[in-house]
Amino acid sequence: MGEIVFVGLGLNDELGMSLHGVEMVRAASHVFLELYTSLLPSFSMKCFEEISGKKAVVVSREELEEKNGETILKAAEKAKVAFVVPGDPLIATTHIALRVQAEKRGIKTRIVHGASILSAVMGLSGLHNYKFGKSVTIPFPNETSAETPYETIAQNRKLGLHTLCLLDMRAEEKRYLTIHEALETLVQIEAKRKWRTITRKTLAVGVARAGSATPAVKADFVGSLRDYDFGAPPHTLVFPGELHFMEAEALVVLAGAPKELKEACR
């Protein structure tokens, strides 16, 4: 029996991989690569193959979600397989399902972790880890309803907690929801629900291109933030709950938040 090593690519490009990851990819007989669950804006297949010394097979959403990763499982029955995934490699439920399936067939699995947007957002914004509640995904407009994410943001706020909002993407169509679109979607639900969860005066923090040399991080009230130019994707959004005065200062200094924030949190 073989083995599947799940290797995290981290953020932005192939250099986000850890030295452990490189070791594992080099030692593998087959390298599979998944690039549709997160966007790595500066990823280069050429560089990745140079680093790993191997040809990599890119697996599609269809292969993983409809065929349950059968190609990967088959290869792993006899050999050591590296399955390389953006971020930390076992956040998407499909990948967890593949790992469970492998173990059930007696194929050993191992994880080489990578940097994830889940923790990156904390460092980029200066918001404190233990203040985050449940996270949500904001869908494309006119598709799935964003009522549930809206309710979660409201619920977290009531508990004084921050909400991390991942923004939906469809890599196949090169469509990545922007902070502007996500805010529009939420403002429209606000107009119907009127819970005063996301008004013009609600503070939000946008993060673009986490892990790159040019991340954009901007905190402002929704009325202004919706017009801020965050540049190229991927984008992420946070709705802060109650702010510790150190968090307020961090948002002013690191994310250009309005200075009145600091006064309000003294």
Place this chain on the structure above:
Amino acid sequence: MGEIVFVGLGLNDELGMSLHGVEMVRAASHVFLELYTSLLPSFSMKCFEEISGKKAVVVSREELEEKNGETILKAAEKAKVAFVVPGDPLIATTHIALRVQAEKRGIKTRIVHGASILSAVMGLSGLHNYKFGKSVTIPFPNETSAETPYETIAQNRKLGLHTLCLLDMRAEEKRYLTIHEALETLVQIEAKRKWRTITRKTLAVGVARAGSATPAVKADFVGSLRDYDFGAPPHTLVFPGELHFMEAEALVVLAGAPKELKEACR
């Protein structure tokens, strides 16, 4: 003016650093290393210095928390400094404070993210990211009270959410709270509070040595889990909320949870 690059070491040892991180450390004039906020059980200073091609200065808790990292800030006024930190480098509030301080003095800062226990626990246990609520830290017994973490676990459970419990540590004394001790602490609070939050029949998941070649992951009811031998630190604990049937299956297959769990979640 110089620059501080915050470099994440990831989990377990120096090979958790990303290729970007290695690049940054090699390009820095000064390398500072912090090893007290998380335990990297297999870290070797010799290997780290070989990889980075530099002597690294280990900074103490005192230097960072009492002197506010003045040594690092002074060095960064004139040169490029790498500040290397376990995990993702800006989770501890002290490090965020250092970044804010640097920016206020006109010192540029940059982050090279690393793998964090916050996302690693999800991949190791198979629990879903968007089901986690606020996380907590369980303190050493007879020091800070664990009433607040206990209440947070109860609150998350009421919302159907999982709670990630980081366990306290004191690197200077080589003391790392174990899963056994953390459970004892919480069971004692249960005995007083009687909220039925943490009884013998409550499901919990223990994770030890995330990111190593030999992580221990075990899900069981508290009555049995408190006697499970997780081996060497670092330890982490999760109290699941409501389980999706895929999560229940993952806990059975990946974490040896009692099989009745799967039946209960159908």
